[in-house]
Amino acid sequence: MHTTLVGGHRFVPPSRMPALKLYYFKIRGLAEPIRLMLADNGVEFENIMFLKDEKWFESKKQFAFGQVPALKEGDMEIPQSGAIIRHLARKLNLTGETEEEKVFADFFSEGLRDIHDKYCEIIYRNYEKKDEFLATTYPAEWAKVESLLKKYANGEKFVLGDKVSYADYLLFEELDIALILSSTVLDAFPVLKAYHARFAKREGLQAHIAARNYPVNNNGKQ
Known part of the structure; x- marks a missing residue:
């Protein structure tokens, strides 16, 4: 090769x-x-x-x-x-060019994984607490993410600014499932909301999304 x-x-x-x-x-x-x-x-x-x-x-x-x-x-x-x-x-x-970028992409992604774990806790174990989760946990977490996203290009491009990285796919998916849980969940976070809308327009993603025929979670809750 x-x-x-x-x-x-x-x-x-x-x-x-x-x-x-x-x-x-x-x-x-x-x-x-x-x-x-x-x-x-x-x-x-x-x-x-x-x-x-x-x-x-x-x-x-x-x-x-x-x-x-x-x-x-x-x-x-x-x-x-x-x-x-x-x-x-x-x-x-897609890992970043400099060591600073690579480290940023790594810890940004780990933070998203923590948010995903909290999401799964609600979906699979405590769905009756969904409203509380939307009112408290998500706002606190998305505020942190939006602040971090502004580090490069003020959050107006990608996680690392001009360059797409693997962290972008993790962020896009986490935002996407959040919007399924509540269509208004990002209304208080305009940078994240604009990011999601912008990234969703990528041609390769649109083709994949249009073709997939499987749910978000195993238990039908979302």
């Missing part, structure tokens, strides 16, 4: 990447930011989806930790959503 140097990093053109197989459940969940990033960058992959049934409990034995998402790239298997998206981002030059 031939690679070229882009911004000091090895960049693997999508057409030359090994065959990719992404395994997850038939929902958006932890795999959707990975799917969005691959689709937006023109990377072909096999989107293998499981239902949570007896077949899945037998199939899970093949994966490290017995969990998905998992990525198979040739003979290499990569578990854990964070490891997968960062691995692919390095190949696609």
Whole structure:
């Protein structure tokens, strides 16, 4: 496989990447930011989806930790959503150029993961507290995210300013599922609301979104 140097990093053109197989459940969940990033960058992959049934409990034995998402790239298997998206981002030059940018993208993404965990707590365990979550938890968290987003280009472009990074796909997906939970959840955060609307117009994302036929969560709540 031939690679070229882009911004000091090895960049693997999508057409030359090994065959990719992404395994997850038939929902958006932890795999959707990975799917969005691959689709937006023109990377072909096999989107293998499981239902949570007896077949899945037998199939899970093949994966490290017995969990998905998992990525198979040739003979290499990569578990854990964070490891997968960062691995692919390095190949696609979507991690940032400077060390400061890379660190920012990393901790920005980890913060979004914390928000997603709080979202899942409501969706899967405490759905009766949805209104309280929307009134207290989400506003506090989105205020922090909006403040961070303004660090580069005042939040008017991407997480790292002029350059798309893997953090953008995590942010877009988290905002998207938030808007499904409540269509007004971002009204108090104009920078985030504008970001979501702007990023949604990307051609690669629109094609993927139009084609997907699976829900946000396993339990039908959103």
